Amino acid sequence: MSGPTRRETLLIAGGALAAAPFAASAQETPRRGGVLTVHFATEQRILNPSLQASTGVYIVGGKIQEPMLDLGADGNPTPCLAESWESTPDGKAITFRLRRGVTWHDGKPFTSADVQFTAMEMWKKILNYGTALQQFLTAVDTPDPHTAVFRYERPMPLGLLLRGLTDLGYVSPKHVYETGDIRQNPANTAPVGTGPFRFVQYERGQHIIAERNANYWRPNMPYLDRVVWRVVTDRAAAAAQMEAGQILFSPYSSLTIADMQRLGRDRRFEATTRGNEGNARTNTLEFNFRRPELADLRVRRAVAHALNIPFFIENFLGPFAKAGTGPIPSVAADYYPEGTPQYGFDRALANRLLDEAGHPRGAGGTRFSVRLHPAPWGEDISLFSTFIQQSLAEVGIRVEIVRLDAAGFLRTVYNDHAFDLATGWHQYRSDPAVSTTVWYRSGSPRGAPWTNQWGWADETIDRIIDDAATEVDPAKRKALYADFVRRAQEELAPWMPIEQIFVSVFNRRVRNAGNNPRWASSSWHDTWLAPA
Amino acid sequence: MRVLLLALRRLGASIPTLLLILAGLFLLLQLAPGDTVDALMAQMGGGDAALAAELRRFYGLDLPVMARLGDYLWRLVRLDLGFSAIYGKPVATVILERLPATLLLMTASLSFAFAAGMALGVLAARRVNRWPDTLISTLGLVFYATPSFWFGLMAIVVFSVHLQWLPAGGFGDVAMGYTGWEAALDIAWHLVLPTLTLGLIFLAIYLRIMRASMLEVLSLDFVRTARAKGLTETRVVARHVLRNALLPMVTLIGLQAGTMLGGSVVVESVFALPGLGRLAYESVVQRDLNTLLGIVFVSALLVIAVNFVVDLLYARLDPRILSGR
Numbered sequence: 010m011s012g013p014t015r016r017e018t019l020l021i022a023g024g025a026l027a028a029a030p031f032a033a034s035a036q037e038t039p040r041r042g043g044v045l046t047v048h049f050a051t052e053q054r055i056l057n058p059s060l061q062a063s064t065g066v067y068i069v070g071g072k073i074q075e076p077m078l079d080l081g082a083d084g085n086p087t088p089c090l091a092e093s094w095e096s097t098p099d100g101k102a103i104t105f106r107l108r109r110g111v112t113w114h115d116g117k118p119f120t121s122a123d124v125q126f127t128a129m130e131m132w133k134k135i136l137n138y139g140t141a142l143q144q145f146l147t148a149v150d151t152p153d154p155h156t157a158v159f160r161y162e163r164p165m166p167l168g169l170l171l172r173g174l175t176d177l178g179y180v181s182p183k184h185v186y187e188t189g190d191i192r193q194n195p196a197n198t199a200p201v202g203t204g205p206f207r208f209v210q211y212e213r214g215q216h217i218i219a220e221r222n223a224n225y226w227r228p229n230m231p232y233l234d235r236v237v238w239r240v241v242t243d244r245a246a247a248a249a250q251m252e253a254g255q256i257l258f259s260p261y262s263s264l265t266i267a268d269m270q271r272l273g274r275d276r277r278f279e280a281t282t283r284g285n286e287g288n289a290r291t292n293t294l295e296f297n298f299r300r301p302e303l304a305d306l307r308v309r310r311a312v313a314h315a316l317n318i319p320f321f322i323e324n325f326l327g328p329f330a331k332a333g334t335g336p337i338p339s340v341a342a343d344y345y346p347e348g349t350p351q352y353g354f355d356r357a358l359a360n361r362l363l364d365e366a367g368h369p370r371g372a373g374g375t376r377f378s379v380r381l382h383p384a385p386w387g388e389d390i391s392l393f394s395t396f397i398q399q400s401l402a403e404v405g406i407r408v409e410i411v412r413l414d415a416a417g418f419l420r421t422v423y424n425d426h427a428f429d430l431a432t433g434w435h436q437y438r439s440d441p442a443v444s445t446t447v448w449y450r451s452g453s454p455r456g457a458p459w460t461n462q463w464g465w466a467d468e469t470i471d472r473i474i475d476d477a478a479t480e481v482d483p484a485k486r487k488a489l490y491a492d493f494v495r496r497a498q499e500e501l502a503p504w505m506p507i508e509q510i511f512v513s514v515f516n517r518r519v520r521n522a523g524n525n526p527r528w529a530s531s532s533w534h535d536t537w538l539a540p541a
Numbered sequence: 542m543r544v545l546l547l548a549l550r551r552l553g554a555s556i557p558t559l560l561l562i563l564a565g566l567f568l569l570l571q572l573a574p575g576d577t578v579d580a581l582m583a584q585m586g587g588g589d590a591a592l593a594a595e596l597r598r599f600y601g602l603d604l605p606v607m608a609r610l611g612d613y614l615w616r617l618v619r620l621d622l623g624f625s626a627i628y629g630k631p632v633a634t635v636i637l638e639r640l641p642a643t644l645l646l647m648t649a650s651l652s653f654a655f656a657a658g659m660a661l662g663v664l665a666a667r668r669v670n671r672w673p674d675t676l677i678s679t680l681g682l683v684f685y686a687t688p689s690f691w692f693g694l695m696a697i698v699v700f701s702v703h704l705q706w707l708p709a710g711g712f713g714d715v716a717m718g719y720t721g722w723e724a725a726l727d728i729a730w731h732l733v734l735p736t737l738t739l740g741l742i743f744l745a746i747y748l749r750i751m752r753a754s755m756l757e758v759l760s761l762d763f764v765r766t767a768r769a770k771g772l773t774e775t776r777v778v779a780r781h782v783l784r785n786a787l788l789p790m791v792t793l794i795g796l797q798a799g800t801m802l803g804g805s806v807v808v809e810s811v812f813a814l815p816g817l818g819r820l821a822y823e824s825v826v827q828r829d830l831n832t833l834l835g836i837v838f839v840s841a842l843l844v845i846a847v848n849f850v851v852d853l854l855y856a857r858l859d860p861r862i863l864s865g866r
Contacts (some may be wrong), residue, residue: 246811415826424579458579
C-alpha cells in the first residue's frame with residue numbers, strides 16, 4: 010500500500026475539484042472495494058473476543074465475530090445476532106430471539122446452541138469481566154434453534170445485560186470449540202465468526218489480513234474488499250506511515266499526543282473522539298491505606314486540592330480530555346449524576362488540611378515522602394505522574410516516582426501492595442457494574458488488577474454496589490449509582506479527576522467512520538473508502 | 542579436517558559460557574516483578590483472581606523457580622526450546638519465522654557498512670589531512686554521533702512522507718500479494734531505508750578503523766620496498782597495503798555481529814520489521830521466558846558461527862596466523 014505519488018495526488022485533487030459541484034449536490038453513495046489499512050499497536054495472544062475483552066482484540070476480532078447486540082448511533086443497544094429480547098418481571102429469565110439465516114464463515118448455520126455454548130463455557134468461565142457479569146447465570150435454555158433463554162439465580166437488570174452484551178457478548182461457533190481445551194484451540198488466533206470479514210492470515214510482527222465475507226447476512230455488505238492490520242509498535246513511525254498513506258486509521262489513542270494534534274490540523278486527516286464514546290476512561294489516583302498518612306481522609310482531600318487539574322489538562326492533554334467528576338464519566342448519560350462533591354484547586358486549603366492532620370513541615374519544608382507508581386500504558390499517565398510530583402512538592406509532600414513495565418506495575422500495586430500512590434486508567438464499560446464498581450467494592454481477592462486493593466473497606470459503598478447490581482428497576486438503579494458516585498467522591502479511595510475518550514485518527518478517505526459509540530470495536534460492515 | 546576440528550573445539554569452549562548465560566538470564570528475569578500472566582492481564586485490561594491462578598497453572602508458573610530452571614535446561618539438552626506463552630507456538634517456530642528478516646537486515650547493513658567503510662577509509666587515508674579526508678572523517682563522526690532511531694525517523698519523513706520514493710515501513714507490501722521475484726524485489730525495496738539506517742552508524746566505525754589501519758601499514762618498510770620496485774601507487778595500495786590493513790576490519794565484523802542483533806531493536810521498531818530484536822523486546826515486556834531464552838540461545842549460536850568464519854578469514858588474509866600455531 011504505497012501512497013499515490015505527488016503527481017498522482019495533484020491529478021486526483023484536480024479531478025476532485027472539477028467534480029466537486031456534482032459531488033456536493035448528490036448524496037454520497039458508498040463505493041464497493043478497497044483495502045482499509047489499520048494501525049495495530051500491540052501484538053495479541055488471541056483474537057477471539059468471546060475469550061478476551063480488550064480493545065486490542067475488538068479492533069480485529071470485532072470484524073470477524075459478532076456480538077448479540079451492538080450500540081446504535083444514538084448510543085442505545087441495537088440488534089445484531091439477537092433480534093429482540095424480553096425479561097421476566099423478576100429479572101431471572103431473559104429471552105433472546107436470534108437472527109435467522111446467519112451462517113458461520115465455514116458454512117455451518119448459526120443457532121441457539123452456539124449462544125448456549127459460548128455463554129456457559131466462555132463468558133461465564135473464561136472471558137474477563139464476563140465471568141463477573143455472568144456470575145449468577147445458571148443455564149441457557151434453547152427451546153428452538155432461534156431462541157435462547159438466559160436463566161439467572163439472582164435478578165439480572167435488563168439494561169445491564171444488554172449493555173454488557175455489546176462488548177461481552179461475542180458469540181463463538183460451538184462446532185469449532187466443543188472438543189479439546191478452549192484455551193489452546195487454533196481458532197483463537199484464526200477466528201471463525203459470522204461477521205462481515207473472514208479471517209485470512211495473522212503474520213506475527215507484521216500484519217493480519219481479513220477479506221470480505223460474500224455471504225454476510227446484511228445484504229450487499231460489507232463494502233470493503235479487505236482489512237489489513239499493520240503491526241507498528243513505534244508511535245512516531247505509525248504517524249509517519251499515516252502520512253505516507255500506508256495506514257488509513259489509527260485507533261484508541263495509539264499515536265503520541267503531539268502527533269494526534271498535528272495530524273488533526275492536517276486536512277487529509279481527522280483526529281477525533283467520535284466513535285469512541287462507549288469507551289471512556291478516567292485517570293486515577295490510587296491511595297494505599299496501609300500508609301497511615303494516606304488512610305487519613307484529610308490527607309487524601311489535601312492531595313486532591315493540591316492538584317490544578319484544569320491547568321494540567323489545558324497544557325498537557327489538549328482538547329481530548331476534560332476534568333472528571335467521579336467514577337461514572339459524563340458520556341454515560343444513563344447513569345451520570347449531577348452535583349457530586351468536587352475538589353477544586355486550593356493550595357492554601359491543602360496546606361491547612363495537612364497541618365490539621367498532624368503533618369507539620371519538617372526539614373526543607375517536607376511533611377512526608379511517598380512513592381508514586383505510574384502505569385506504563387499511555388503518555389498522559391507519565392505526564393500526570395510528573396505533574397503530581399511537582400504539585401505535591403508545593404504542599405510539602407515529597408514524591409518519588411517508580412516506573413515499572415506492565416507486568417511489574419500490576420504485580421507491585423495490585424498483588425504486592427508495595428506502593429503509596431499509583432496512577433493509571435479506569436475503563437468505563439457501558440455500565441458501572443461491569444468494571445467500575447470493582448474499584449470500590451471491598452473483598453476483591455489479592456492480585457486482581459484494577460480492583461479495590463487499597464486496604465480500604467466501606468460498608469456504605471459495598472451496600473450501594475450490591476443493591477444496584479441486582480436492582481431491576483432502571484430508575485432505582487440510576488438513583489443508587491448517584492449515591493455510589495457521591496460516596497466515592499466523599500471518600501476518595503481512588504480519585505478519578507480526569508475524563509478522557511480514546512482518540513481515533515482517520516484518513517479522510519475512510520467514510521462512515523465513527524458512526525456509532527463503539528465504532529473502533531464494531532464490525533465496520535458499512536465502512537467504505539473514497540477514492541484516493 | 543583441520544577446519545572441522547577447529548570448529549568443534551570452538552563449539553566445545555562455548556558451551557559452558559552458553560549455559561551460564563542462559564541460567565543467569567533465567568534467574569535474572571525472576572527478579573523482575575510480575576510474570577507472563579500479569580503481562581497478559583495488562584493486555585486484557587483486567588480479569589479476576591481465579592482466572593489468573595488458572596492461567597498460572599496453565600503456563601506452569603506455579604512450580605518453584607529451581608524446578609522450572611532444571612526443567613528448562615533438561616529440555617535444552619534435548620534441543621527443545623519449549624513453548625512460547627505469547628505466541629502459543631513452539632519457540633523454535635517463532636524464532637525461525639523471525640530469523641530471515643533479521644539475517645537479511647544484518648547481512649545487508651554489515652555488507653554495506655563494510656564495503657562503504659573500506660572504500661571511504663582508503664580514500665581518506667590516501668588523501669590524509671586534505672579536504673577529502675576532512676570531509677569523510679567529519680561525516681563519519683556525524684553518523685557515529687547520531688542515534689539510529691532519529692536517523693530512521695528522519696529518513697522516513699524525507700524519503701517516504703515528503704518525497705514518497707520509498708515505503709515507510711513493513712517487510713513487503715501485504716496488500717499487493719506479490720510472489721516470486723516480485724516479492725523479493727518488494728522486500729529489497731522495503732529494506733533500503735532500514736539497511737542504510739542501521740549501516741550508517743557501523744559505517745562510521747569501519748571508516749575510522751580502515752583509515753587508521755591504512756595509515757599505519759602505509760608507513761611500513763615493505764610498502765617502501767614496493768614503491769622502490771617502481772609499482773604504481775594503485776597497485777601498492779591494492780596488492781600490498783589493503784590486505785594487511787583489512788585484519789582489524791575483519792576482527793570488528795566478528796565483534797559487531799552480536800551488536801547488530803541487539804542494535805536492530807530500534808531499527809526494527811521504527812521500520813516495523815518482524816525481526817529478532819523486536820521479538821526479544823516483546824518477550825521481556827510480556828515476560829515470555831521461553832522465547833527470550835530461545836532468542837539468546839540462537840543469537841549466541843549466530844555469534845559463535847560468525848566468529849568462527851572470522852577466524853577462517855584471518856588465516857586466509859594472513860597465512861602467518863595458522864603457521865604460527
